[in-house]
Amino acid sequence: MAGKTLYDKLWDDHLVAQNDDGSALIYIDRQLLHEVTSPQAFEGLKLAGRKPRRIDANLATPDHNVPTTDRTKGIEDPISRIQVQTLDDNCDEYGVTEFKMDDIRQGIVHVIGPEQGYTLPGITMVCGDSHTATHGAFGAMAFGVGTSEVEHVLATQCLRQKKMKNMLIKVDGKLGVGVTAKDIVLAVIGEIGTAGGNGHAMEFAGSAIEDLSMEGRMTICNMAIEAGARIGLVAVDDKTVEYVKGRPFAPKGEHWDMAVKAWRELKSDSDAQFDKVVELKAEDIIPQVTWGTSPEMVKPVTGTIPNPANESNAVKKEGIERALKYMDLKADMPITQIPVDKVFIGSCTNSRIEDLREAAAVAKGRKVAASVKLAMVVPGSGLVKQQAEAEGLDKIFIEAGFQWREPGCSMCLAMNADRLEPGEHCASTSNRNFEGRQGQGGRTHLVSPGMAAAAAVYGHFTDVRELELQPITGGAH
Amino acid sequence: MEAFTQHTGLAVPLDRANVDTDAIIPKQFLKSIKRSGFGPNLFDEWRYLDHGEPGMDNSKRPVNPDFVLNFPRYKGASVLLARENFGCGSSREHAPWALEDYGIKAVIAPSFADIFFNNCFKNGILPIILDHDTVDLLFKETEANEGYKLDINLEQQTITRPNGEVINFDVEPDRKHSLLNGLDDIGITLQQEAAITAYEEERKKRAPWLFNN
Ligand code: SF4
Numbered sequence: 074m075a076g077k078t079l080y081d082k083l084w085d086d087h088l089v090a091q092n093d094d095g096s097a098l099i100y101i102d103r104q105l106l107h108e109v110t111s112p113q114a115f116e117g118l119k120l121a122g123r124k125p126r127r128i129d130a131n132l133a134t135p136d137h138n139v140p141t142t143d144r145t146k147g148i149e150d151p152i153s154r155i156q157v158q159t160l161d162d163n164c165d166e167y168g169v170t171e172f173k174m175d176d177i178r179q180g181i182v183h184v185i186g187p188e189q190g191y192t193l194p195g196i197t198m199v200c201g202d203s204h205t206a207t208h209g210a211f212g213a214m215a216f217g218v219g220t221s222e223v224e225h226v227l228a229t230q231c232l233r234q235k236k237m238k239n240m241l242i243k244v245d246g247k248l249g250v251g252v253t254a255k256d257i258v259l260a261v262i263g264e265i266g267t268a269g270g271n272g273h274a275m276e277f278a279g280s281a282i283e284d285l286s287m288e289g290r291m292t293i294c295n296m297a298i299e300a301g302a303r304i305g306l307v308a309v310d311d312k313t314v315e316y317v318k319g320r321p322f323a324p325k326g327e328h329w330d331m332a333v334k335a336w337r338e339l340k341s342d343s344d345a346q347f348d349k350v351v352e353l354k355a356e357d358i359i360p361q362v363t364w365g366t367s368p369e370m371v372k373p374v375t376g377t378i379p380n381p382a383n384e385s386n387a388v389k390k391e392g393i394e395r396a397l398k399y400m401d402l403k404a405d406m407p408i409t410q411i412p413v414d415k416v417f418i419g420s421c422t423n424s425r426i427e428d429l430r431e432a433a434a435v436a437k438g439r440k441v442a443a444s445v446k447l448a449m450v451v452p453g454s455g456l457v458k459q460q461a462e463a464e465g466l467d468k469i470f471i472e473a474g475f476q477w478r479e480p481g482c483s484m485c486l487a488m489n490a491d492r493l494e495p496g497e498h499c500a501s502t503s504n505r506n507f508e509g510r511q512g513q514g515g516r517t518h519l520v521s522p523g524m525a526a527a528a529a530v531y532g533h534f535t536d537v538r539e540l541e542l543q544p545i546t547g548g549a550h
Numbered sequence: 551m552e553a554f555t556q557h558t559g560l561a562v563p564l565d566r567a568n569v570d571t572d573a574i575i576p577k578q579f580l581k582s583i584k585r586s587g588f589g590p591n592l593f594d595e596w597r598y599l600d601h602g603e604p605g606m607d608n609s610k611r612p613v614n615p616d617f618v619l620n621f622p623r624y625k626g627a628s629v630l631l632a633r634e635n636f637g638c639g640s641s642r643e644h645a646p647w648a649l650e651d652y653g654i655k656a657v658i659a660p661s662f663a664d665i666f667f668n669n670c671f672k673n674g675i676l677p678i679i680l681d682h683d684t685v686d687l688l689f690k691e692t693e694a695n696e697g698y699k700l701d702i703n704l705e706q707q708t709i710t711r712p713n714g715e716v717i718n719f720d721v722e723p724d725r726k727h728s729l730l731n732g733l734d735d736i737g738i739t740l741q742q743e744a745a746i747t748a749y750e751e752e753r754k755k756r757a758p759w760l761f762n763n
Contacts, residue, residue, distance in 0.1 A: 089742070089745050089746055089749040090742055090745045092724065094722075094723045094724035094727065095722060095723060095724060096722075096724040098739065098742055098745065098746070100746070100749050100750070100753065102753075102757075102760050103760070109580050109581075109642075110641070110642065110643070112583035113583065113584070113585045113643075116583070116585075121734075121736070123736070129761065129762055130760075137580075138581065150581075152581040152582070152604055152605070153581055155581075155583065156581050156582075156583055159583050193759075193760070195757070196760065201641060201643075202640075202641055203639065203640050203641040203665060217641040217665055218641060218665070218668075219641055219642070219643035219646075219665060219668065219669035219672060220585075220643040221643060221669070221672035221673070221735070222668075222672070224736065225735060225736050225739065228736045228739075228740070229736060229739045229740060229746065230746065230750070231739055231742075231746055233724070233735065233738075233739060235722070267568055267635060267638055268568075268634060268635040268638070268661060268663070271635070271661060271663065271664055272664060301635070301638070301663065301664070303664050303665060323759075324759030325759075328758060328759040329759075331758075331759075332757070332759050335756070335757070367568050367570075388567050388633060388634070389567075391566075392566070392567055392568070395566070486572075486577050486640075487577065488577045488578065488580065488581065505570075505572070505639060505640075507570045507572045507573065507639060508572075508573060508595065509572060509573070509576060509595050510572050513576075513595055513601050
């Protein structure tokens, strides 16, 4: 019999019951809650007269709606304020641990989970948010769910699921200088398309993935959903264990030793069978820039915008034409000629300390171009912000002309006051370039933190590999 | 949840691939803490010419006459024809809530994004996957014939076209059962309480660090 994949192991390990109708009942170890997708779940629970099954299996924080400017005045928008207040009230009522808006530990759910050691190898984790795939970087089975399932987990600690297929993305070789995890995952999406991973759990492996830091692995798993996969995974190794060690929610004492022993098994067997395998060479990957309105509309910074005339598939051709119109770009134009009006460095994809260091290395000793209306850096959590300030990154950014903000989702989806005006082009380190994502009529280009900082400095996309970088000395966490 | 057994309804063709949940219901409407009332803002950015915000009187807003849902001939449509990867992006259940509130009972496409597909079943909407050519045929027929209605029968797993021809579709047995009977998923899971408790006890032994933080 063939060996098991990492996903197979995690699935088997959490199987409560296999039902006759083909569905399975899966145990969920932990859940993350935020203000947007939880109010209706708590309400549903109340209406049905049910109680949460395990309060200790939930951790909450507001992130989508919170202002990134001075918070002492609270939230200005009354509707946003009510939503955050509702989360606070629900958590208080049931006794769920919550990092409220004024807590230094507050931040984007997918940043604080790992940061707190709440995300652990071998667990199942859900959140009412599609980027929950992020936590798979720790060898955990983590996936986004809708509000009905948030309620389902609150009430039962389980979900009814179908097992997915296994997909392997293998990236071997060494990344060039200035090429990052973000470029790997954008290149993967460019290769397989936004539906390429539908119905699959997507494991990332190969020497280039092993070489990545935990932050880099989180960036990659975060965007598995942009390739259609609900679950992204990376096997556990020394880096994983080292990262988790000593964090507030991580196991301690004899539990730690016991846990590490179990975690060491969390990798695919060498003879495991995958339903789909895609291989990429790290050396071939060039810094990526999305030009269109879907993450699969991506090109290397050295490339040009596609010409719909060269596309034979009618649906795709129309998609390209529509995207060019929305983005106000011309076919065959070099990527480096796309002008940039705003720059956003942040989001659950790229707002961790390593991402900020990468951007700071470009910003140091340089200035944001006069043509750029706003360049902002939004750390992923209060603790990331604190760490960055201890390293002097805030000063580098501010001196260069960037704004240094409070943590949250911010302009990744523009639910708070941070947004694009119609027609503006934005170099963004987030994960979605859909129409209107960063503000109605806004035009998003997804890039790595270094590429975003370079675009801020030049006012148009620029190959970060051509810049001389200032070393940023970051300590270990 | 409302049950879905049989439905006959006007089809409306939304001819674009990769329609994401941000397009289905833009984020500013996600600030609501309710489950209902999202219908008037379904496809808000495509449907109206101005920028929509919660609390606006949508009946007074300028509608986009070029957007298919606004064509008079598709008024009252309840079967949405869509293209590849419908519902990709964010996991927001507000997307099926908006479709349902608008009056959409079924969505037919060659493929769906996984989370959206799952969320539909939780809200009494039937997402149907048909092969690309069949979807294409339905698009052509809908566009060519005003008042084109499809008759969908979940029990039989059939779609009957106006000419009487029948298309069969697949649906997973457990999802079919829940939808046909309008069952409460949580209630079903709670019937397996004993199995959950047994698993939990065993998990506590294997991974004690995951309990009582
Ligand atoms: S940063 Fe963006 S993608 Fe991540 S959780 Fe927030 S809104 Fe979602």
